[in-house]
């Protein structure tokens with residue numbers, strides 16, 4: 105069984121930051137493995153540990169910088185990695201989710217996995233859309249927001265739980281091959297061991313340009329044009345308690361007394 | 369003059385509130401396009417739902433009766449057919465867990481761009497959407513190119529249309545190809561929540577990822593004890609297995625409405641806020657002055673929880 109895991113390197117913004125034009129200034133950005141993809145990698149690696157002949161391949165659309173994030177996934181147990189990038193992609197400031205899904209679909213065409221695991225959403229842009237768009241483009245079945253997955257190599261269907269709102273789970277049988285978008289909490293992602301980190305260095309990480317995958321420039325235009333980026337205005341007047349910590353705690357204690365939730 | 373197609377949402381026999389919000393969002397779009405507002409109701413008690421959603425601004429309701437519950441293949445086939453027939457400029461769907469399960473597939477199928485989790489839009493020369501990024505720390509406006517779009521709207525951002533209208537109801541013969549239905553819902557289950565019920569609590573002390581380590585949770589539990597408050601948590605704390613699921617506040621956990629909610633080391637992601645924003649008084653303790661929780665907090669302390677919380681405990685011991 106071959107499992108393809110989509111792995112995104114996401115941007116994280118520091119507490120205090122500045123905006124430069126339509127972007128957060130580069131010095132305030134850090135890069136990391138997307139939280140939800142960490143759970144997807146773990147789910148795939150666990151399937152590999154439970155069954156023989158499971159290959160776990162990761163795919164990332166991203167610049168060279170993301171190799172570090174990709175090595176994290178390899179260190180946690182993925183077997184090999186694919187990264188797609190070229191100058192034209194670097195010029196796309198904001199790929200829309202269907203465009204990203206098109207890029208990923210070209211990799212699926214090459215790899216023909218039995219199962220694709222993606223994250224429910226990206227930490228940074230939070231489209232919550234790429235996995236399901238990908239499923240349709242490659243004509244696989246799918247399920248979004250999966251917090252429990254049962255699948256056997258060679259099986260025709262998988263059983264999943266989809267986590268709906270308000271503590272309700274939908275139990276669904278899904279034909280394979282399929283794409284599942286993995287919800288946080290489905291498992292306990294491991295920390296990479298020192299041995300894993302060492303091994304990751306020698307695992308294959310192949311870099312393709314979109315043209316290597318049969319994609320043309322037309323496939324790589326985004327429907328999105330970012331026109332502004334700003335800090336949102338607060339919806340409420342927030343009264344800040346200021347001073348040293350003792351004074352802050354004092355004022356908060358005063359408030360709790362006033363609200364009658366504590367005995368004063 | 370182009371039309372708009374909105375899609376209702378229901379579960380286990382009940383329409384979900386977001387359906388009425390979609391009517392409002394859809395109507396805003398038809399105000400600018402000058403076209404008609406169509407509403408699709410797929411599966412469930414379609415006739416009853418159609419009665420409830422015959423609201424001001426809705427021109428035609430298209431009902432499809434092909435099962436009780438949501439099924440993404442039935443949605444996809446139906447909406448593709450309606451899209452081909454009606455040729456709407458925009459399709460508006462909810463950014464809910466089920467919305468996430470069909471809207472991206474529909475966009476891919478009919479080759480429209482997808483604008484997900486939108487909190488506002490304007491439509492003049494073309495569609496411009498407003499969305500959040502980086503967990504709500506910034507907002508963006510984005511021009512969406514193309515002849516139309518599938519727009520998924522964030523629940524509770526639009527008010528619900530409540531005024532009755534006079535929509536024409538049409539039962540659609542969607543000719544569903546059951547052979548192409550590749551997923552089957554076999555049932556529903558309540559997530560294991562344990563015996564704790566935080567939903568009735570009047571005073572909640574809630575902790576998030578700012579606590580860093582499981583060992584540190586004692587600090588917040590001690591505070592909850594000292595204040596005689598109910599202890600709750602954000603999702604990552606529950607995902608880590610540090611706190612039982614019954615104490616999770618948010619979209620996939622519990623909705624709470626206490627007199628006072630103290631959020632400690634919680635950023636205020638939309639899915640968390642969905643579970644606590646109607647609390648009477650919201651207090652946030654967070655080192656990040658730009659954390660979105662301060663957008664809804666009535667009172668705040670911008671400081672390190674490891675300094676503030678021990679001080680607070682001392683005050684009450």
Ligand SMILES: Cc1cc2nc3c(=O)[nH]c(=O)nc-3n(C[C@H](O)[C@H](O)[C@H](O)COP(=O)(O)OP(=O)(O)OC[C@H]3O[C@@H](n4cnc5c(N)ncnc54)[C@H](O)[C@@H]3O)c2cc1C
Nearest residue numbers: 576577578602603618619620621633634635640655656673
């Ligand atoms: C479908 C779906 C459903 C979801 N359902 C839920 C749900 O029901 N409930 C829920 O909570 N989330 C839910 N989420 C997850 C949600 O998107 C966020 O990931 C989550 O709420 C973040 O939790 P947090 O605020 O604790 O962590 P973070 O976002 O990591 O925030 C931690 C905060 O702690 C602050 N901090 C750090 N150190 C300190 C310190 N020393 N002192 C003070 N402050 C500090 C930081 O500034 C930051 O603001 C859901 C997500 C999805 C996709």
Ligand SMILES: Nc1ncnc2c1ncn2[C@@H]1O[C@H](COP(=O)(O)O)[C@@H](O)[C@H]1O
Nearest residue numbers: 110111165222223225226231232233234
């Ligand atoms: N650039 C990318 N490279 C690899 N995977 C991606 C990329 N963008 C999105 N994904 C995958 O799609 C999921 C959902 O992302 P999104 O739709 O952007 O919220 C992520 O959790 C990833 O698994």
